[in-house]
Amino acid sequence: MTEPLIIHPAKTADACVIWLHGLGADRYDFLPVAEALQESLTSTRFVLPQAPTRAVTINGGYAMPSWYDIKAMSPARSISLEELEESAATVMELIEAQRAAGIDPSRIFLAGFSQGGAVVLHTAFLKWQGALGGVLALSTYAPTFSDALQLSASQQRIPVLCLHGHYDEVVQNAMGRTAYEHLKRLDVTVTWQEYPMGHEVLPEEIQDIGTWLAARLR
DSSP: OOOOEEEOOSSOOOEEEEEEOOTTOOTTTTHHHHHHHHTTOTTEEEEEOOOOEEEEGGGTTEEEEOSSOEEEOSSSOEEOHHHHHHHHHHHHHHHHHHHHTTOOGGGEEEEEETHHHHHHHHIIIIIOOSOOSEEEEESOOOTTOOTTOOOOHHHHTOOEEEEEETTOSSSOHHHHHHHHHHHHHTTOOEEEEEESOSSSOOHHHHHHHHHHHHHHOO
16 A cells, blocks of 8 residues: 655644545645645644555546545445445544654544545544544545434534535535535534535635634644
């Protein structure tokens, strides 16, 4: 497995963001974003893991970096739950590695774009049982959330920022909104932020993420 890209801050790290890329991208995809955010978050380390390369059914079986296989797009995503669980286990190992390096879990954030966002939502609210600084869910959805979802007290305390494009043609806006509504119903402190964009990232969005992170890292 490819080692994560680790971007060290200017000062001694006392916080960390573990950021997962989307389907078909790689660990360098959010490097410019991490570097931009570190201009103000001067003691925050960024860890950018790389998804394994494997066949993706909806793309004709073509092999690409993928956190899990997507078998069908509609009416709802049909995915490989086993591969999603493997990816969640990888994220938890990264959290533990940062804790071992001296970062308090309450200052460790999970971020993910599209498919990467689905992994971090699954990890934070169905797998991880400790404290976390928060979750950044970019242009994503929650394939494993259901009406039966119940959260522990520590999971309820994880703040979430959901960011989505109004014109997203890949992960429909309504799919992201459904994940947000699930969390809101479960008394999670969750914020919905929408932008006039498709399946992408805007500078304004990154600025909002920086503000949100800074408020939680005081």
